[in-house]
Amino acid sequence: MNNKTLPRRVVITGYGAITPLGLTAQESWDAIMDYRIGYRFIDKHPAGIKSRFYGLVDENLDLKFLPAVLRRRLPRFAHLAMVSAREAMSMAFGEKAPTEFYDPLKCGAIIGTGWGGLDETFKFHEQYKATGMGSPFACFFSMPSIATAACSQFWGLRGYQNSPVAACATGTMAIGDAFEAIRSGRADMMLSGSAESLRSDSAIWNIDVLKALTREEHDITKASCPFSLERNGFVLSEGAATVCLEERESALRRGAVILGEISGYGNFSDAVDFTAPAEDKLARINTIHAALTQAGLRAQDIDYINAHGTSTELNDRNETESIKMALGDEAYSIPVSSTKGYSGHLIAAAGSFETIICLQTLKHQRLPSTCHLRVPDPICDLDFITEGHREKPVFHTMNLSFGFGGANAALIISRGEM
Secondary structure, eight states: OOTTSOSOOEEEEEEEEEBTTBSSHHHHHHHHHTTOOOOEEOOOGGGTOOOOEEEOOOSOOOOTTSOHHHHTTOOHHHHHHHHHHHHHHHHHHTTSOGGGTSOGGGEEEEEEOSSTTHHHHHHHHHHHHHHSOOOTTHHHHTOTTHHHHHHHHHHTOOSOEEOOOOGGGHHHHHHHHHHHHHHTTSOSEEEEEEEEOOOSHHHHHHHHTTTOBOOOOSOGGGTSOTTBTTOOSBOEEOEEEEEEEEEHHHHHHTTOOOOEEEEEEEEEEOOSOSSSOOTTOHHHHHHHHHHHHHHTOOGGGOOEEEOOOOSOHHHHHHHHHHHHHHHGGGGGGSOEEOOHHHHOBOGGGHHHHHHHHHHHHHHHTEEOOOTTOOSBOTTOOSOOOOSSOEEOOOSEEEEEEEETTTEEEEEEEEOTTO
16 A cells, blocks of 8 residues: 555445335335335324325344443444444455454544434433433433444454534545545545444424424325425335445455445534525535536536435425536536435434435436326426336436534546446
8 A cells, every 4th residue: 555645535334224125225226216216104193293104114133243341332323323234344355354454543434413312311311211221222222422432342443433413414524534534544444334223202302392393294295295386295204225345456466356446525503593594605615516527527527416305395495406516507407316306314314315215326227216206386497207217327326414503515426347
């Protein structure tokens, strides 16, 4: 490895996901290609919750690969993270450990979350109040960094570690920060992604009361319909998605399969409101521009945009205008879609899962459609791929993620053989 040549190129050699659409990244992609959705009707009216549709991972998680000393200390979001990370590491390194190829001090982990082990925190708080005893592991359950720590321990990753917490932009930021660590020479290999699981009534009520969750009570096709006049909030889902990043030349030398390349990253803050995006759109515009500039690309070079597309009026209209202001007239000729109509909103895991969607798009040369977009909002007037999935040559994709607190992030994911 030559650290003297900076900046270095960063490639993706493995990915994994567990979502309401499937227990693996491939199952989730196949569900989207089959136009299947991952959420269903669940009545939480007795708990004072108005939202009726949720995306849950119903199957029992296969955690036998984890030693009990780790497994028992992890909340559900971290269990999901470990499942997705195992898939990513297996794809990248097979049965071997990354430390067989790299110095452990040059291998790192960045696993983000929005609300971490909030469900478990509520549970053990109530248990403590009732009995005077909680759980000896409750401290670990409430640590947002617990998934990062578990990944580091399990795979012996002793290099750079971080745990971003940035609501719905977390996953994209986690991958972007891992990209920068390798690009700058600080690391050679990074495991990066995000996970979220909010299933308790208390946690769901906290979001529902903000009127962010869908208010549709009967028609599932209107529960999540990004960029549509029929939209009225997003569907809350749980899940995790993780990617394995490596310095390109080192990955090639060890014979890794290059699945894609991170070529650009942007990250700017609205600094205006906790929930509403900035009306001037300045941060989102600069986020897109920064990613393009770092990748050395122009607007016309982007073949597909995976939009944040939450199915809320505040985001969808602001995001559409931001894309148009950032990309100019070229914005109208770039296919755009939101896949949240299939998966629901994975919150912190949304950006990392949608990064994998971009990788699948590059692999299959097929663009996923925007599900349930039957009555387009005239203000949302871009090419949102409404007539089914589209076959098209794809070389460069852009993944956009925006979160509560004014977090904005963009990644350029390109074909790795270029």
